[in-house]
Amino acid sequence: MATIYDVAKESGFSVATVSKVFNRYSGVNDKTREKVLITARRIGYVPIQSAQTLVTKKSWLIGVIFKEDLNQGLIHPHFGGVLETFKLEMEKSGYDIIFINRNFSNQNMRYLEHCRYRNVDGALLASSTLPQEEALAIHHAGIKCVSVEKNYPKIPTVISTNHEGTMNALKYLYSLGHRRIGILNSPIGSLAGYERFEAYKMFLKKYNLPYDPNIVSICDTYTDEEGLIKAKELVNKSKNNLPTAIFAGYDKIAIILQSYLISIGISIPNDISIIGFDDIEIASISTPTLTTLRQYRAEIGRKAADLMKRQLNNEKIDTSEIFRIPTELIIRESTCRARIIERI
């Protein structure tokens, strides 16, 4: 492979000059620059990143810490969508994306080790299981962080308006006449799950509706199996007095719930209305199609990339509040007006 020395020799200038050309320094004669560039192209010179990194300490690499219960990884409909736009935006500025994992060694702090091993300039935290301690260690190592999942002190977070979204969903159900609204929620260990559940409780208070544990089920993990178990649990607990509507913490679980209810002879939405959260592709294809809160994944990814770039340019970022991306209520077939009988 051609090195900077080859370009220097061939063009008749020194390596210092060639380096300056490639790093867009000002103090280079235009003719010199042109000659160097032509020579470089002719002999197929490409600067080697590892050599650059060694001296500049800048790798142009962004680590992605991306791991959840499901091990769905890249195909995860929500995070995969966020990541796609984040990646595109970072690539525009010359950064490449690399996945950080825990295979690196057998100690703790493995994510941090992996980050240092690869010298990443920044890290996108998109793991529902990354402990605060590890996140902060990465931050303190001088690696610029942005989170799109949990909220860590001093690290900017980009996430949907879970509270408002959930409120809107519940108000919509209320407007349809529903007064007995259950919840099948995502794990409250995740920020999204926590905020949605808090919104649920606040809604009940605000509208003077009783909190009935018999129509509340909360998952501990995001697996399909657990989703089904909790869906059944919810039905069993309330079988003498089923809710007329159920808010499901995310679309996947809404679909699981819907299928289960249909399988035991409950009609959706006539007997029970269902509302999800995410608006993943399946939501518009399932039967009935799912009323849900759309998350703007591309917007989240774009905002995260923006915050990342600004930090990489050493701008100060306000980390005192979470950056929110609005959600939108998408009304489809899984919700309808509560039957009058319910209100007697």
Place this chain on the structure above:
Amino acid sequence: MATIYDVAKESGFSVATVSKVFNRYSGVNDKTREKVLITARRIGYVPIQSAQTLVTKKSWLIGVIFKEDLNQGLIHPHFGGVLETFKLEMEKSGYDIIFINRNFSNQNMRYLEHCRYRNVDGALLASSTLPQEEALAIHHAGIKCVSVEKNYPKIPTVISTNHEGTMNALKYLYSLGHRRIGILNSPIGSLAGYERFEAYKMFLKKYNLPYDPNIVSICDTYTDEEGLIKAKELVNKSKNNLPTAIFAGYDKIAIILQSYLISIGISIPNDISIIGFDDIEIASISTPTLTTLRQYRAEIGRKAADLMKRQLNNEKIDTSEIFRIPTELIIRESTCRARIIERI
């Protein structure tokens, strides 16, 4: 950050010895090894990959060239699935995954340039639009390649048994009494599309059925819009004599076709049976659920990783034939016995 010199100084040995310890050389005293390791852990030493790469020319990085019409990127249900397992398997052996893109400069051979810039040891070719010329340039640069999309000379390819799968699908339809079977195919520029279409034609010949261009539509791209256009075209061309069954080149387009047919009052499967290819998640959720050929994406990813690792270990790989992963016919609701009336 602690360097190898710090470890050397602190432990009382030389950098050469420390290096040997970290590279698992044999000629190191056990006690020495232990002391070095303890010191390294104590001061938080992590070897810097860019320094290692500079001297060893090995980056432990695998580039993924992953791009298709749809720009779905990571969320692409087929390639995303393949990539996920590939990534996991490569990570087990110490390799990290990096995405190679064309933003690198403004010339041709941009993928190759990006590969060299990052010094990748191998490249997974998963792009439906990567020209042979560029693929071979990467191969000739000494970068180990595996393809999971197109077939390039001298580069091992892992792909599903498209021919047998399509044959099985069509035979199944035949066994249900269908004699007028249409096809709404993926672009034949892709290997998958080509092989499936060839299998279709061979099936007709084998079963002595006429080839009728009125029930054949082939997409030029993988976009949803094009899918719908070609679906309509197929129906329009054959509206006086509709097929009783249609083989769709991939699940997404099968769903689009199905929705369209239902929207114009055609009943699935009673009027027309539909069969897809992929078995993506939606296939089991759509209404009716989709009969389809399951592709074992994890198997493809695993086999690709295996071939990659073997090349990285300088094993010779037989590239004379394509490595095939079997498909499986998954029978669901979108297919049924042809009505007798059709056979009169």
Place this chain on the structure above:
DNA sequence: TTGAAAGCGCTAACAC
């Protein structure tokens, strides 16, 4: 505007 040279952190002869 250009060039000489030191050094980034590591590996791998080679010498001891």
Place this chain on the structure above:
DNA sequence: GTGTTAGCGCTTTCAA
């Protein structure tokens, strides 16, 4: 078994 040392390909003072 262990240590010395010359690079790997690049950037960046500093001097010319």
